[in-house]
Amino acid sequence: MRGHEWRIPAASVAAQFHTKCARISEPVGHCHNGAVLPKSHLPTPALLLDLDLFETNLARMMARVQASGKQLRPHFKAHKCVEIARRQLAAGACGICAATVPEAELLAAAGIGGLLLTSPLADPPKMARAVATGAMVVVDHRQQVDWYSQVAVDAGRTVGVLVDLDVGDHRTGARSTAQALEIAQAIDVASGLELRGLQGYSVLGSHAGGFAQRQQVSQAAFAGVAETRAALAQAGLAAPIVTGGSTGTWEIDLALPEVTEIQAGSFVLMDLAYAREGLDFAHALTVMATVISANHEAFVTLDAGFKAFSTDRGYGPEPVGRTGFKYRWGGDEFGYLDRPAEAAALNLGERVEFIPPHCDPTVNLYDRIYACRGDVVEATWPVMQRWSAAG
Numbered sequence: 001m002r003g004h005e006w007r008i009p010a011a012s013v014a015a016q017f018h019t020k021c022a023r024i025s026e027p028v029g030h031c032h033n034g035a036v037l038p039k040s041h042l043p044t045p046a047l048l049l050d051l052d053l054f055e056t057n058l059a060r061m062m063a064r065v066q067a068s069g070k071q072l073r074p075h076f077k078a079h080k081c082v083e084i085a086r087r088q089l090a091a092g093a094c095g096i097c098a099a100t101v102p103e104a105e106l107l108a109a110a111g112i113g114g115l116l117l118t119s120p121l122a123d124p125p126k127m128a129r130a131v132a133t134g135a136m137v138v139v140d141h142r143q144q145v146d147w148y149s150q151v152a153v154d155a156g157r158t159v160g161v162l163v164d165l166d167v168g169d170h171r172t173g174a175r176s177t178a179q180a181l182e183i184a185q186a187i188d189v190a191s192g193l194e195l196r197g198l199q200g201y202s203v204l205g206s207h208a209g210g211f212a213q214r215q216q217v218s219q220a221a222f223a224g225v226a227e228t229r230a231a232l233a234q235a236g237l238a239a240p241i242v243t244g245g246s247t248g249t250w251e252i253d254l255a256l257p258e259v260t261e262i263q264a265g266s267f268v269l270m271d272l273a274y275a276r277e278g279l280d281f282a283h284a285l286t287v288m289a290t291v292i293s294a295n296h297e298a299f300v301t302l303d304a305g306f307k308a309f310s311t312d313r314g315y316g317p318e319p320v321g322r323t324g325f326k327y328r329w330g331g332d333e334f335g336y337l338d339r340p341a342e343a344a345a346l347n348l349g350e351r352v353e354f355i356p357p358h359c360d361p362t363v364n365l366y367d368r369i370y371a372c373r374g375d376v377v378e379a380t381w382p383v384m385q386r387w388s389a390a391g
Contacts, residue, residue: 037377039370040351044290045304047366048353049269049381051373053284054084057268060281061250062092065262068254073116073243075265076103078360081369082110083381084268089114097263101129106385108133116243118199118263120144120164120172127151136160138199140173145186145193152192160196161187162241165228167200167221177228184237197241198232200225201263206248211278218249219256226258247274247281271359273313286320286353287362289335294348299328302335302352309335309354310361317354327354 039048065072074088077099085096085107095114098104104117115135121127122144128151130137139145139161152159163183166173174180180198187195205218222244229239245253245262253259266274269285289304306329309317316327316335324340337352339345346352356362363369367387371379382388 045308046288050284053282057281071261078265080384104133104135138162138164140164149190162199164199169203180228197239200244206246218252269359272357283355291350299336299338300346305334310358313357320353
């Protein structure tokens with residue numbers, strides 16, 4: 001060993017790492033023998049989180065949210081990692097949004113409170129699972145009120161319910177103020193349910209094509225929410241929570257008086273899609289790949305392809321710190337990295353980090369996140385608890 005380098009056979013790196021370092025969410029930058037674990041020794045493709053950038057992103061968001069007098073209930077679907085959720089709560093988030101019942105169940109089992117299940121359900125057994133987590137839920141139809149009421153009564157619980165509104169995406173949500181009012185009135189008189197407010201999440205506002213376009217879409221969306229809230233108030237129904245908003249509209253929505261909380265989640269990780277929209281949060285999330293073939297002068301082959309990055313954006317990832325280099329898809333397990341003529345050639349075995357096109361579906365491809373401080377791995381955090389150091 002020389003300095004802090006850990007020189008062990010490459011084939012045994014993964015085994016050494018997972019058996020000798022640490023349990024879930026505990027420090028692993030130094031193993032039991034005191035050796036430092038550099039991220040360059042991780043098996044690739046590997047999902048990395050730069051802790052310094054992550055912490056900067058989180059602190060920036062929380063400072064602005066608190067200054068606005070509103071709340072942040074970030075979406076778990078962006079990272080699917082309990083340890084990140086814990087850190088968001090510790091920073092001041094009022095709770096965590098879950099997109100699916102399994103997400104809510106995982107968070108509840110980990111002792112995470114303030115949960116909001118943001119997707120309407122139409123399956124009473126799944127509704128029962130949602131109620132068991134203690135999460136608030138959303139509905140966009142009168143029938144869902146009846147189902148949730150029966151489940152809540154059977155479970156002996158009181159469930160907080162928000163009316164989900166269609167604010168222009170036409171994906172879910174009540175289509176009119178009249179329908180939303182009818183649903184809210186049904187919640188108000190239903191056994192086991194408590195009306196908590198309204199949800200107005202705009203997918204279109206997240207990626208509308210620049211700040212002015214995002215602002216126009218989001219302001220129109222919440223204008224409709226405000227109209228519905230006023231109708232509820234006129235009918236004697238309170239809606240203390242008005243939730244929605246995303247990373248793409250975070251600054252816009254914090255300035256809207258009708259909004260009480262935002263659901264932004266991707267900002268702690270960041271990706272190319274939001275960068276192309278002009279968002280300037282730091283790219284804390286990267287995927288590290290290895291050059292596995294270097295027999296061509298103009299490009300090298302990497303061990304990261306369709307199974308390493310999200311493919312839903314129509315473009316590939318971008319290499320970090322390599323101006324002029326361009327990624328090309330090469331198959332399920334392979335990618336190509338073209339180099340400009342003036343750049344030095346990459347060597348066999350060299351590591352390259354990439355910013356993913358879309359963080360949410362990229363994270364979903366992995367079992368674990370390697371939390372790094374500089375070039376040292378501090379911890380390994382499971383994604384949806386799919387990995388356990390003990391197992």
